[in-house]
Amino acid sequence: MNQRVLSGMRPTGALHLGHYHGALKNWVRLQADYECFYFVADWHALTTHYEERDTIEKSVYDMVVDWLAAGLDPEKSTIFIQSRLPEHAELFTLLAMGTPLGWLERVPTYKDQIEKLKDRDLATYGFLGYPLLQAADILIYKAAYVPVGEDQASHVELTREVARRFNHLYGRMPGFEAKVAAALAKLPKDDARYLEKQRRDYQQAGKAEALAKGEAMVQKAASSAPGWTPDDSELLLGHLKGTGKTVLTEPAALHTEVTKLPGLDGTKMSKSYGNAIAMREEPAEVERKIRRMPTDPARVHRTDKGNPERCPVWQFHQVFTDEPTRQWAWQGCTTAGIGCLDCKQPVIDAIKKQQEPWRERAEAYLSNPKQVHWIVEVGTERARTVARETMRDVREAMGLVY
Ligand code: ATP
Ligand code: MG
Numbered sequence: 143m144n145q146r147v148l149s150g151m152r153p154t155g156a157l158h159l160g161h162y163h164g165a166l167k168n169w170v171r172l173q174a175d176y177e178c179f180y181f182v183a184d185w186h187a188l189t190t191h192y193e194e195r196d197t198i199e200k201s202v203y204d205m206v207v208d209w210l211a212a213g214l215d216p217e218k219s220t221i222f223i224q225s226r227l228p229e230h231a232e233l234f235t236l237l238a239m240g241t242p243l244g245w246l247e248r249v250p251t252y253k254d255q256i257e258k259l260k261d262r263d264l265a266t267y268g269f270l271g272y273p274l275l276q277a278a279d280i281l282i283y284k285a286a287y288v289p290v291g292e293d294q295a296s297h298v299e300l301t302r303e304v305a306r307r308f309n310h311l312y313g314r315m316p317g318f319e320a321k322v323a324a325a326l327a328k329l330p331k332d333d334a335r336y337l338e339k340q341r342r343d344y345q346q347a348g349k350a351e352a353l354a355k356g357e358a359m360v361q362k363a364a365s366s367a368p369g370w371t372p373d374d375s376e377l378l379l380g381h382l383k384g385t386g387k388t389v390l391t392e393p394a395a396l397h398t399e400v401t402k403l404p405g406l407d408g409t410k411m412s413k414s415y416g417n418a419i420a421m422r423e424e425p426a427e428v429e430r431k432i433r434r435m436p437t438d439p440a441r442v443h444r445t446d447k448g449n450p451e452r453c454p455v456w457q458f459h460q461v462f463t464d465e466p467t468r469q470w471a472w473q474g475c476t477t478a479g480i481g482c483l484d485c486k487q488p489v490i491d492a493i494k495k496q497q498e499p500w501r502e503r504a505e506a507y508l509s510n511p512k513q514v515h516w517i518v519e520v521g522t523e524r525a526r527t528v529a530r531e532t533m534r535d536v537r538e539a540m541g542l543v544y
Contacts, residue, residue: 147176147396148285150183150224153201154191157208158418159493160403160411163461168289168398170213178219179283179525182206182518185224185231189272190255190262206514208421211504222521224279229529233278234271236540237304240311241274245303249273250296259414277301280393281308282529287396298395305390312539313385322381325374328367333359341382356382389539390532401461406435408454422504425494432458432490437482438475448475448482455486462492 149169151157157166172178182205187198206221214221224230246252247270256264273296280288280301288298326334337359343352360378364370376388404410405417412418419431437455441448450456450472459468467488474480507514537543 144175144177145286146179146283147172147287147289148179148181148280148283148393149289150181150186150279151205151209152183152187153198153205154187154194155197155201155413156420156422157205158411158413158420160405160418161208162212162421163401163403164291165289165400166209166212166214168400169209169219171398172289172396173215173218176287179285180209180214180219180221181279181525182221182223183279185275186272189266189268189275190259190264192266192268203511203514203518206518207504207507208500210507210514210517211421211500213503216517216521220521220524221517222525223518226522227282227526227529229282229526229533230275230278232533233282233536234275236536237274237278237281237308238271240307241304245300246270246273249300251293273297273300274304277304281305281390282532283525284391284528284532285393286391288393289396289398291400291402295395295397298393302392305392308390308539309385309388312536313380313389318377318380321377325377328369328374329363330367333363337378337382341384344382345384353382389535403461404454404457406431406454408436408457419493421497421500423497425497428493428497429490432486432493433483435486437485441475441482444481445478447478450475455482455489458489458493459485462496463488 149165151161151165169178169180182202184198184202187201191197202223209221210216252270252273255269276297277300280298281304288301290298326337329337337356340352340356340359343349344356357379360375360382363378364372364375367374380388402410405412405415406419407415407417409415409417419428423431432455435455438448438450438453440446440452450459453475456471456475459471463471471480471485471488475485
């Protein structure tokens with residue numbers, strides 16, 4: 143089975159080109175190599191927008207349509223809604239008990255966002271806790287990878303610390319010894335004795351090669367011992383290393399190259415800055431917005447020579463047009479050979495062209511909302527199977543099965 147990737151997006155409004163180039167495009171690519179779980183992070187939307195119930199409600203399915211329009215394939219990806227799986231909240235609560243406050247307070251995005259979003263009241267328990275909720279989102283699916291931009295690497299690091307702490311505190315689940323004995327009994331006697339010897343040599347004498355030999359033995363058992371299960375391997379590896387069973391898996395950050403897309407004014411494209419072009423923006427609106435975009439402020443007259451380095455339209459050329467077009471634009475701008483509207487036209491055309499297949503696919507889904515609901519339904523149940531299994535292990539490990 144392919145390794146699992148997990149990612150989510152907050153339903154706070156229509157997705158824009160920044161979301162596509164910065165995240166969604168990559169999600170689509172990942173489908174080829176991983177088992178992808180993508181979720182609508184509606185609880186996360188509430189951490190900053192708790193008073194905007196209408197926006198969130200309206201955006202949930204709109205966002206799923208944007209995802210499908212961009213090329214997420216429901217046959218390949220599991221698409222679901224966070225709040226439909228209360229297991230996330232249960233794991234969040236349980237993890238919260240042993241998570242030091244300082245771990246959350248020192249997440250870099252915490253202070254950043256409080257600074258940046260001054261108009262919102264972010265001095266809430268929910269906002270402080272959201273990286274831990276994210277940790278629960280990731281750990282509940284035993285995700286191997288989480289695609290992240292630089293600013294979110296610290297969240298994955300926190301998730302790893304939380305998992306490590308959990309495994310350390312609760313890894314020796316009740317009945318661990320008995321389960322180890324049962325797994326050992328599935329091995330030929332000599333092999334079981336050999337494994338025990340390696341364990342002693344490793345744990346008592348610290349011999350690294352003993353650990354390697356023991357691991358090789360477990361691997362051999364996995365392919366040859368009758369009635370062997372992956373759980374048996376995990377138990378014996380824990381027994382061998384003295385760490386117990388790994389209940390929660392530490393994810394790794396999947397660093398991928400993504401574009402930080404500027405908006406119409408040259409700063410990062412963002413709904414909240416009013417500088418965005420929606421993925422499904424009407425073509426006429428795209429045209430209007432780009433024609434009104436500011437350009438090099440020093441190029442006042444058509445006859446003035448421009449400096450592309452100071453022009454937000456040039457940044458769009460970097461993302462949307464090809465090399466010959468860029469050469470033409472650079473040359474034309476710096477020699478006053480073309481006007482700003484001339485320069486904008488290929489960008490307008492390229493964006494409209496990129497949007498065409500999105501619009502087509504979106505229209506098909508919009509005319510058949512039941513299909514979209516069904517896709518989410520199927521995804522949610524698929525996710526639920528995994529989440530339930532993890533929670534059974536977690537409850538058992540924490541001694542919550544009465
Ligand atoms: P907005 O910033 O428009 O209000 P949001 O805050 O709801 O949207 P984010 O959580 O900021 O959404 O972004 C969701 C994902 O999209 C993240 O992976 C983020 O890096 C990416 N993203 C958002 N805007 C841009 C952009 N302008 N360029 C590149 N990536 C972006
Ligand atoms: Mg944002």
